[in-house]
Amino acid sequence: xxxxxxxxxxxxxxxxxxxxxxxxxxxxxxxxxxxxxxxxxxxxxxxxxxxxxxxxxxxxxxxxxxxxxxxxxxxxxxxxxxxxxxxxxxxxxxxxxxxxxxxxxxxxxxxxxxxxxxxxxxxxxxxxxxxxxxxxxxxxxxxxxxxxxxxxxxxxxxxxxxxxxxxxxxxxxxxxxxxxxxxxxxxxxxxxxxxxxxxxxxxxxxxxxxxxxxxxxxxxxxxxxxxxxxxxxxxxxxxxxxxxxxxxxxxxxxxxxxxxxxxxxxxxxxxxxxxxxxxxxxxxxxxxxxxxxxxxxxxxxxxxxxx
DNA sequence: AAGAGACTCAACCGCCAGACT
DNA sequence: TAGTCTGGCGGTTGAGTCTCT
Numbered sequence: 345x346x347x348x349x350x351x352x353x354x355x356x357x358x359x360x361x362x363x364x365x366x367x368x369x370x371x372x373x374x375x376x377x378x379x380x381x382x383x384x385x386x387x388x389x390x391x392x393x394x395x396x397x398x399x400x401x402x403x404x405x406x407x408x409x410x411x412x413x414x415x416x417x418x419x420x421x422x423x424x425x426x427x428x429x430x431x432x433x434x435x436x437x438x439x440x441x442x443x444x445x446x447x448x449x450x451x452x453x454x455x456x457x458x459x460x461x462x463x464x465x466x467x468x469x470x471x472x473x474x475x476x477x478x479x480x481x482x483x484x485x486x487x488x489x490x491x492x493x494x495x496x497x498x499x500x501x502x503x504x505x506x507x508x509x510x511x512x513x514x515x516x517x518x519x520x521x522x523x524x525x526x527x528x529x530x531x532x533x534x535x536x537x538x539x540x541x542x543x544x545x546x547x548x549x550x551x552x553x554x555x556x557x558x559x560x561x562x563x564x565x566x567x568x569x570x571x572x573x574x575x576x577x578x579x580x581x582x583x584x585x586x587x588x589x590x591x592x593x594x595x596x597x598x599x600x601x602x603x604x605x606x607x608x609x610x611x612x613x614x615x616x617x618x619x620x621x622x623x624x625x626x627x628x629x630x631x632x633x634x635x636x637x638x639x640x641x642x643x644x645x646x647x648x649x650x651x
Numbered sequence: 652a653a654g655a656g657a658c659t660c661a662a663c664c665g666c667c668a669g670a671c672t
Numbered sequence: 673t674a675g676t677c678t679g680g681c682g683g684t685t686g687a688g689t690c691t692c693t
Contacts, residue, residue: 359662359663360661361661361662361687362661381678381679382678382679395679396664396678397663400661404660405661432682433681433682435680446680446681447660447682451659451660451661452659452660454659455659455660456659
């Protein structure tokens with residue numbers, strides 16, 4: 345088929361910005377009939393656009409569930425955390441921000457977030473310090489002056505707090521609160537091979553935390569196997585939208601230990617335990633791909649390899 | 652007030668993978 | 673099995689807007 349005959353059969357497709365009239369046609373059509381086959385939409389909706397263009401316009405602008413307006417600080421922090429894990433997988437990042445599009449996030453990253461990270465001395469590509477001279481760090485596994493840990497394998501930063509955060513401790517009589525939760529980073533959990541936890545209690549994250557009978561090596565008698573953590577405060581990409589049950593958890597069940605930990609780039613912040621009625625707080629530190637628990641007074645010093 | 656440069660963001664382009672023929 | 677179609681994705685572009693001098 346020659347060029348001429350082709351151009352005679354196909355009307356010339358419009359390009360560039362969409363007019364309000366075109367928007368209305370596309371919106372009306374999809375509202376009434378759904379989008380179905382995108383390549384058929386232009387003809388059915390009376391538009392001189394290609395199917396791809398219609399799809400893009402719908403996804404990035406016309407979709408009714410889009411969130412308008414500027415990104416919140418929480419959203420920006422979440423994008424940075426996710427980018428550290430996922431890289432330029434904008435669609436996967438967008439999947440964790442309801443109402444935001446991959447295009448929008450990509451634009452934000454390229455126009456603003458990259459610059460902010462550089463200003464903080466962080467390479468936006470690797471999420472490592474831009475220059476060791478500038479950061480007064482000689483080892484990326486050490487805590488930075490701003491209280492941030494940078495892990496040299498997972499290549500991300502993790503907010504650090506020295507104080508224990510609200511932990512919630514469960515026992516076997518407490519219903520599993522994770523039952524209906526869609527976990528935000530389902531494919532990027534890290535693995536803790538021993539210590540604490542409740543295997544398979546978090547759906548969609550296989551083996552994030554394993555139960556391990558060696559828990560007693562920590563020195564806590566009767567350590568239960570129901571150990572959970574508040575990721576909302578520790579890791580900025582966990583928020584109450586993802587963990588709506590958080591306010592309802594009963595804390596400080598006797599004879600149990602709570603462990604703070606995150607997944608993906610978010611690594612544990614604190615540990616709070618209530619053993620035999622004695623409250624105990626411990627820091628967790630992350631270095632060299634490990635998570636460590638320390639308490640000199642209890643003779644506790646455990647380091648767990650994460651990766 | 653005006654011009655230049657920086658910034659924003661909507662949209663396009665090319666590539667890829669999966670479905671279908 | 674190979675070719676074609678389609679949808680989805682990330683990279684890039686460029687027009688419009690904003691900010692600074």
